[in-house]
Amino acid sequence: xxxxxxxxxxxxxxxxxxxxxxxxxxxxxxxxxxxxxxxxxxxxxxxxxxxxxxxxxxxxxxxxxxxxxxxxxxxxxxxxxxxxxxxxxxxxxxxxxxxxxxxxxxxxxxxxxxxxxxxxxxxxxxxxxxxxxxxxxxxxxxxxxxxxxxxxxxxxxxxxxxxxxxxxxxxxxxxxxxxxxxxxxxxxxxxxxxxxxxxxxxxxxxxxxxxxxxxxxxxxxxxxxxxxxxxxxxxxxxxxxxxxxxxxxxxxxxxxxxxxxxxxxxxxxxxxxxxxxxxxxxxxxxxxxxxxxxxxxxxxxxxxxxxxxxxxxxxxxxxxxxxxxxxxxx
Amino acid sequence: xxxxxxxxxxxxxxxxxxxxxxxxxxxxxxxxxxxxxxxxxxxxxxxxxxxxxxxxxxxxxxxxxxxxxxxxxxxxxxxxxxxxxxxxxxxxxxxxxxxxxxxxxxxxxxxxxxxxxxxxxxxxxxxxxxxxxxxxxxxxxxxxxxxxxxxxxxxxxxxxxxxxxxxxxxxxxxxxxxxxxxxxxxxxxxxxxxxxxxxxxxxxxxxxxxxxxxxxxxxxxxxxxxxxxxxxxxxxxxxxxxxxxxxxxxxxxxxxxxxxxxxxxxxxxxxxxxxxx
Numbered sequence: 001x002x003x004x005x006x007x008x009x010x011x012x013x014x015x016x017x018x019x020x021x022x023x024x025x026x027x028x029x030x031x032x033x034x035x036x037x038x039x040x041x042x043x044x045x046x047x048x049x050x051x052x053x054x055x056x057x058x059x060x061x062x063x064x065x066x067x068x069x070x071x072x073x074x075x076x077x078x079x080x081x082x083x084x085x086x087x088x089x090x091x092x093x094x095x096x097x098x099x100x101x102x103x104x105x106x107x108x109x110x111x112x113x114x115x116x117x118x119x120x121x122x123x124x125x126x127x128x129x130x131x132x133x134x135x136x137x138x139x140x141x142x143x144x145x146x147x148x149x150x151x152x153x154x155x156x157x158x159x160x161x162x163x164x165x166x167x168x169x170x171x172x173x174x175x176x177x178x179x180x181x182x183x184x185x186x187x188x189x190x191x192x193x194x195x196x197x198x199x200x201x202x203x204x205x206x207x208x209x210x211x212x213x214x215x216x217x218x219x220x221x222x223x224x225x226x227x228x229x230x231x232x233x234x235x236x237x238x239x240x241x242x243x244x245x246x247x248x249x250x251x252x253x254x255x256x257x258x259x260x261x262x263x264x265x266x267x268x269x270x271x272x273x274x275x276x277x278x279x280x281x282x283x284x285x286x287x288x289x290x291x292x293x294x295x296x297x298x299x300x301x302x303x304x305x306x307x308x309x310x311x312x313x314x315x316x317x318x319x320x321x322x323x324x325x326x327x328x329x330x
Numbered sequence: 331x332x333x334x335x336x337x338x339x340x341x342x343x344x345x346x347x348x349x350x351x352x353x354x355x356x357x358x359x360x361x362x363x364x365x366x367x368x369x370x371x372x373x374x375x376x377x378x379x380x381x382x383x384x385x386x387x388x389x390x391x392x393x394x395x396x397x398x399x400x401x402x403x404x405x406x407x408x409x410x411x412x413x414x415x416x417x418x419x420x421x422x423x424x425x426x427x428x429x430x431x432x433x434x435x436x437x438x439x440x441x442x443x444x445x446x447x448x449x450x451x452x453x454x455x456x457x458x459x460x461x462x463x464x465x466x467x468x469x470x471x472x473x474x475x476x477x478x479x480x481x482x483x484x485x486x487x488x489x490x491x492x493x494x495x496x497x498x499x500x501x502x503x504x505x506x507x508x509x510x511x512x513x514x515x516x517x518x519x520x521x522x523x524x525x526x527x528x529x530x531x532x533x534x535x536x537x538x539x540x541x542x543x544x545x546x547x548x549x550x551x552x553x554x555x556x557x558x559x560x561x562x563x564x565x566x567x568x569x570x571x572x573x574x575x576x577x578x579x580x581x582x583x584x585x586x587x588x589x590x591x592x593x594x595x596x597x598x599x600x601x602x603x604x605x606x607x
Contacts, residue, residue, distance in 0.1 A: 055509055076515030088506035092528045102514035153514070
């Protein structure tokens with residue numbers, strides 16, 4: 001359909017009256033990348049997306065799309081399209097007219113724009129609903145329509161603001177797969193804002209983890225998960241214990257923690273403590289413990305391993321880990 | 331609710347309709363079923379066509395006045411509501427400015443109308459100012475006691491009835507829809523025409539019903555501001571009442587009601603008001 005384009009932010013800052021929402025960030029996203037802006041609420045991810053879209057003016061810095069500096073261009077001149085949180089479909093227009101809206105604004109003849117809109121509805125599997133009003137659709141269907149509406153201008157970059165947050169968990173996982181498929185087929189750049197680390201891990205080629213208006217870490221999901229750079233990253237991305245090791249903090253994944261018998265000796269690092277909670281998660285047991293020196297940590301035990309030596313809340317356990325699997329945190 | 335509706339609305343209306351078919355002489359009403367009230371109102375009208383008789387001309391003038399007032403209140407009301415809803419960002423200012431719009435209602439109708447006279451009269455502020463500036467040599471006559479002054483007073487009074495429902499509709503519009511339109515490349519006017527106006531339709535219709543029903547039945551404002559020179563449908567009823575011709579007055583009331591009902595039905599066709607309340 002259309003060519004993908006790269007996105008580059010250079011020293012971009014957004015200041016509101018008395019707070020800095022985005023603080024001098026630099027970011028490069030290669031063309032055709034599925035990029036997730038991830039972070040807790042208020043971290044500046046949505047503001048960043050809105051600046052790329054052109055719905056928020058950057059206080060300073062430059063935004064480059066492909067070869068063009070778009071910092072001062074209106075949204076429709078940037079080659080971007082935005083899919084809004086809770087979709088923002090026009091309630092008075094039928095599905096097909098919602099999708100054709102941007103073309104109508106451009107003065108495309110009625111038959112041409114309806115034909116194009118029908119094609120896009122077909123792409124998102126919504127052809128049978130063309131004459132419905134948005135209020136007559138389910139959340140997932142509305143999302144498909146919003147997607148079609150955003151894609152009709154053949155954007156080089158599609159911006160998605162928490163596209164899955166309004167859906168129930170089952171639908172969320174299905175739509176997630178569809179977004180990924182669509183991005184692969186269209187080959188355009190997707191920038192997707194989310195606060196769900198599992199969503200980002202599942203979708204992204206590149207995760208941009210943000211905190212307090214700054215970028216905390218950038219990388220592929222595996223890079224970020226295997227080598228979190230700071231305590232914030234380790235905690236936000238999940239699945240990690242943050243442990244004191246001398247004066248520094250280290251991160252160790254739950255599934256790389258090992259259990260020692262209560263009397264066994266170990267050459268490596270170890271912590272002893274009592275089990276505080278046990279959760280069965282299907283693929284493993286999630287055992288939370290409180291160490292004798294007061295640290296909270298958790299480990300994953302395979303079902304067979306757990307059955308070999310069942311634990312109860314309050315059991316005394318000793319855990320260890322391979323120092324090679326620990327990451328020093330900055 | 332139903333009881334109040336019956337006592338204050340249904341019963342009087344039924345009486346008016348019944349009385350409109352009664353017969354009458356100089357001093358009393360005679361229960362009957364005749365069309366005298368209706369027929370006498372239009373006496374000679376048919377034979378004089380295509381020239382309009384007084385009563386037809388009066389109804390036509392009422393409708394015309396109503397249309398002009400409706401159009402102006404709609405334009406002003408929509409603009410003010412738009413400003414309040416989309417340009418005034420703080421809630422406090424929105425409330426303060428909305429209260430400002432209610433100022434015309436702080437004094438009685440009569441005082442408000444009288445207040446126009448020193449402003450618009452032959453020796454009023456406007457005329458003196460125009461003469462002093464040398465723009466005109468003699469006072470402009472049509473400023474007061476004219477259709478102009480009637481429309482002015484009615485617009486002044488009733489624009490607020492347009493502002494409130496339209497503002498209410500506008501406040502219900504999700505601001506992201508406007509952003510979505512902007513994202514799709516719509517200009518300000520395109521957004522207004524394709525998104526805001528369609529979504530304000532219920533407010534526009536409700537405001538229009540307020541204004542049209544009030545203006546159609548008005549005879550005091552039209553009488554005072556028109557210097558009793560301009561007749562309106564409400565005036566016909568008043569004259570008949572003063573002549574103690576109650577059935578004729580009732581007949582004209584029923585005709586007026588019919589016209590108003592017709593206009594509102596047409597407006598209702600445009601939008602399902604019940605759905606929006």
